[in-house]
Amino acid sequence: MSKLLEVENLWVKFPTRNGVFDAVRGVSFSLGQERLGIVGESGSGKSMTGRAILRLIRPPGMIEADKMELEGVDLLGRSEREMRKVRGQQISMIMQDPKFSLNPVMRVGAQISEAYRLHAKVSKKEAKRKAIAMLEAVAIRDPERVYRMFPHEVSGGMGQRIMIAMMLIPDPKIMIADEPTSALDVSVQMQVLEIMDKLVKDRGMGLIFISHDLNLVSSFCDRVLIMYAGRVVETLPADKLHEAQHPYTRGLLNSLPRLDAPKERLDVLQRDPAWATEESVSG
Amino acid sequence: MSGIEIEGLNVWFGEYEERVDAVKNAKLSVPKGGSFGLVGESGSGKSTILRAIMGLAPTWSGKIDILGKPVETPRSRDFYRAVQMVFQDPYASLHPRHSVDQVLSETLSLHGFKDIDTRISKLLDDVGLGPSFRFRYPHQLSGGQRQRVAIARALAPEPQILLLDEPTSALDVSVQAEILNLLTDLRAEHKLTYLMVSHDLAVVGHICHDIAVMQLGEIVETLGVEDMRAMRTEHPYTKHLLESSLQSAAR
Numbered sequence A: 001m002s003k004l005l006e007v008e009n010l011w012v013k014f015p016t017r018n019g020v021f022d023a024v025r026g027v028s029f030s031l032g033q034e035r036l037g038i039v040g041e042s043g044s045g046k047s048m049t050g051r052a053i054l055r056l057i058r059p060p061g062m063i064e065a066d067k068m069e070l071e072g073v074d075l076l077g078r079s080e081r082e083m084r085k086v087r088g089q090q091i092s093m094i095m096q097d098p099k100f101s102l103n104p105v106m107r108v109g110a111q112i113s114e115a116y117r118l119h120a121k122v123s124k125k126e127a128k129r130k131a132i133a134m135l136e137a138v139a140i141r142d143p144e145r146v147y148r149m150f151p152h153e154v155s156g157g158m159g160q161r162i163m164i165a166m167m168l169i170p171d172p173k174i175m176i177a178d179e180p181t182s183a184l185d186v187s188v189q190m191q192v193l194e195i196m197d198k199l200v201k202d203r204g205m206g207l208i209f210i211s212h213d214l215n216l217v218s219s220f221c222d223r224v225l226i227m228y229a230g231r232v233v234e235t236l237p238a239d240k241l242h243e244a245q246h247p248y249t250r251g252l253l254n255s256l257p258r259l260d261a262p263k264e265r266l267d268v269l270q271r272d273p274a275w276a277t278e279e280s281v282s283g
Numbered sequence B: 001m002s003g004i005e006i007e008g009l010n011v012w013f014g015e016y017e018e019r020v021d022a023v024k025n026a027k028l029s030v031p032k033g034g035s036f037g038l039v040g041e042s043g044s045g046k047s048t049i050l051r052a053i054m055g056l057a058p059t060w061s062g063k064i065d066i067l068g069k070p071v072e073t074p075r076s077r078d079f080y081r082a083v084q085m086v087f088q089d090p091y092a093s094l095h096p097r098h099s100v101d102q103v104l105s106e107t108l109s110l111h112g113f114k115d116i117d118t119r120i121s122k123l124l125d126d127v128g129l130g131p132s133f134r135f136r137y138p139h140q141l142s143g144g145q146r147q148r149v150a151i152a153r154a155l156a157p158e159p160q161i162l163l164l165d166e167p168t169s170a171l172d173v174s175v176q177a178e179i180l181n182l183l184t185d186l187r188a189e190h191k192l193t194y195l196m197v198s199h200d201l202a203v204v205g206h207i208c209h210d211i212a213v214m215q216l217g218e219i220v221e222t223l224g225v226e227d228m229r230a231m232r233t234e235h236p237y238t239k240h241l242l243e244s245s246l247q248s249a250a251r
């Protein structure tokens, strides 16, 4: 399998009043034409890992790594201008806060067709047709109407799907999807996942799928990295997620509520300080 | 006494051919101290029902009674003390230039609390955020941490009714378990009333006694949690929703 992305010893650091806070601490992994899941508790550094790959960490935050390469070519040394090209064309990211990433004063449709016209030299009319087709592809019921709406007028799940539609435009080599389906009901979720799956299978895209939904990651992804306190504590084939060994991963699995097995109180994770100091494993 | 009583609720946006009927003739009733779930298709009007209760829907008709009294327009300060909402989109609902401390102290002083400092520590502790988060700004927080700030803010005025729009969808399962246990405890201690939207039926099943299923602006079925677990349902859409949820959990 050819490597699309290689990351070695990645650190993301934020200087704060009380010294430097390390949000990501020495993460290493590689990505091929596959679906790589990242799970882990809130604040464990999943989003920062994704953003660091695109060099989207706001100053004073800093990125350090021994190696960060896209198809064998270094990403760390590229100029900001070159990075903008990478972001527009080679690596797409679906942000965790979909509506925040849309322009609030521009209609949804105009944003999608504009993005499309930046990518493909087509007429306005053609871009509109394409934009509506994309809204339809992400299972939006009334694409013509949604095309004319402003971001604040769409529902949470519609916002997520609009972001997904936009990120599909450039036909990226790598897609980083940060909680892309967290607001979607299961049936719509399935349709959206199918679209991403197709890109991986048919076009050889690499997908980094950040999610807290363990069942979903286990059934949808090929491999999973489990993060804790900025490190990768375990890596597994996704379908073996339920056989995970690390006590943190086991704790995560046990805290899920179940429709078929109700209980008064849910188990909560007992965090062991030792987990935070273990060596990061490589994925 | 009833906590929330809604009947014949219609909410629409726009006029003439642009008009969208987001909620059509909705009816639901949550006793005081009860816990009610809204599930259904994306875009079916779940958030809109909560927003209408909060006075955030521009055009609506029908009956909305809170704690036995019809709501006033605009809503009074007493209303906002009694009824709080956790929004689906925590980033948008937190002011980008206000620190966690500012967000919480503002809410607390608006509602006339005095011991603000101790209350802030307690609230942060309740939602599992340590004191180190107190002076952070929204962009310095992860998605789940922002959501917990939003929950803390909603709890600050000690409301009697909480409207929760996907309160845990941005949270990983371990924090989700902590928040769900907190919600269970609060309801037991203070007889809180919940109206909760979630796409996760296991979460709704854990918290709620009664569940309404929405599709295309309408409540197509209301059922008890036991019926939901046992798949005793009348409506094909409910059946579909339950089947796909159980499948995805069993995978």
Ligand SMILES: Nc1ncnc2c1ncn2[C@@H]1O[C@H](COP(=O)(O)OP(=O)(O)OP(=O)(O)O)[C@@H](O)[C@H]1O
Pocket (backbone or CB within 6 Å): A014, A016, A021, A023, A040, A041, A042, A043, A044, A045, A046, A047, A048, A049, A061, A096, A212, B139, B140, B141, B142, B143, B144, B145, B170, B171, B172
């Ligand atoms: N600008 C900043 N300054 C200081 N700390 C920050 C800043 N931005 C993020 N952090 C911290 O970095 C850590 C990792 O954040 P990240 O957003 O990657 O978490 P996450 O794993 O995506 O969590 P979630 O599931 O809640 O979205 C968090 O503890 C967060 O508070």
Ligand SMILES: Nc1ncnc2c1ncn2[C@@H]1O[C@H](COP(=O)(O)OP(=O)(O)OP(=O)(O)O)[C@@H](O)[C@H]1O
Pocket (backbone or CB within 6 Å): A152, A153, A154, A155, A156, A157, A158, A183, B013, B014, B020, B022, B041, B042, B043, B044, B045, B046, B047, B048, B049, B088
């Ligand atoms: N301000 C607005 N102007 C026009 N239409 C709106 C506005 N707000 C909501 N709508 C429309 O009302 C419908 C219901 O939206 P709502 O946000 O209630 O859905 P939802 O059930 O919460 O969906 P989700 O699960 O995706 O969050 C959608 O079609 C939406 O586009």
Ligand SMILES: [Mg+2]
Pocket (backbone or CB within 6 Å): A046, A047, A048, A096, A178, B142, B143, B144
């Ligand atoms: Mg995140």
Ligand SMILES: [Mg+2]
Pocket (backbone or CB within 6 Å): A155, A156, A157, B046, B047, B048, B088, B165
């Ligand atoms: Mg909603």
